[in-house]
Amino acid sequence: MLHSHSLGKGPNLIILHGLFGSGDNWRSVAKALSDRFQVHCLDLPNHGQSPWTEQLNYPSFADAVRDWIDANGIKHTHLIGHSMGGKTAMQLALSGDTDWLQKLVIVDIAPRDYPPHHQDIFAALDAIDLSQFSDRRGVESALMEHGVRDLGIRQFLLKSLYRNDENQLAWRFNLELLKSSYDGIAKAPDFTAPFTGPTLFIKGMNSHYISRDDQPAIEERFPHAQAKLIEGAGHWPHAEKPRAFMRILEGFLPE
Template structure:
């Protein structure tokens, strides 16, 4: 059963709809900088996926059910088909929608992820988020210092701490941490695709400093997305839209335009 998602809406309501999907541990807030750059040209829909942001905590947590959530949101908003841009986990949601419901999609951008299974690399993050002492007396700076015991990258800590809110004097995580941890094997994998292929245009962007999209993944990407273009963004890691926002936006706008000149 689909879940009613919280979402942000921005941009030109008469322009082509573009849905932006965040990654694991993220929320719609992650896209606000990009949204400001795209607002003149698109009707932007930016949801919080289930167990993230202001959307409800609900299980199961896998790609088929997240796609059902997204289709229900599109129906709610009267959107028959849209452009889709997803980062990391959100990119997998976007790919699964493209493969299962290609008629609901115009063009697809996938940011720093591939339709493959990944090895577990989030133990330290879960340990940190679950291990931080959320004392009401703690400041956000003190909580950041605590989290640094497990997560040494200040940028990643800042990304994670966006999910920490003070409600009625108590610190609370917006994330459904126990649910996400239980669902992690599903989220790291990708559903069995068989011979399905998306018949539309797709652009796969990856950061030069990230190892999420390797050259060895190119054949499987092109098997399921035969009209895909693959482009590297120099100087970017996994969070390429935040690290190189101007390059990311320029590539997306070019691709979503009539000529679709994203480049292979």
């Protein structure tokens, strides 16, 4: 069963995080929405505190989310997904079985294959022997030395650093499986039937994850989709421009 944390009262709203992340990355958004919704931040398989599995692809992610929904007796919910979590949300929405799905929000990702673009991060993580470090500061310095120059990305990765039962530093994400399954992560979600419910794509204006070339695929799969741009934001608009992001969400989600 997937790990989750929930807060608030009202209609259900599920949030799915991106690669290397966890539901905890969305805690501030969940708190801001908790006066209107019961918000559930899930850790996807092989991330956060959710179980590690033998396979990693969007159908298996979607199955795990549906199992969590069924186990928690949720009959209807809104769904937000960012990046890898956005593709998982699309996989669920495009399954043809969507009576439970009310409104869909996709954050800075399109329904298509992407070329490999996380090699530098994988190389840095591979190069670091966590047994040689006693604290987060040392790991951060090692990440920078091995090419992760962006402070925001280093801080994001370090959110998944913890001490295991042997009191040793470890990553919460399943690094080996993420590496071996990366081609599957980069692929487009499967397309069984279009999702005809209300859909919103949110793009950071400085991000290249969604382009004009993606519009035909989006319109084919999500015929009622609308789009919003957040000026000055990149691939993490919810973290980079939280006020603008929340205004957009509040305008799209029901009262």
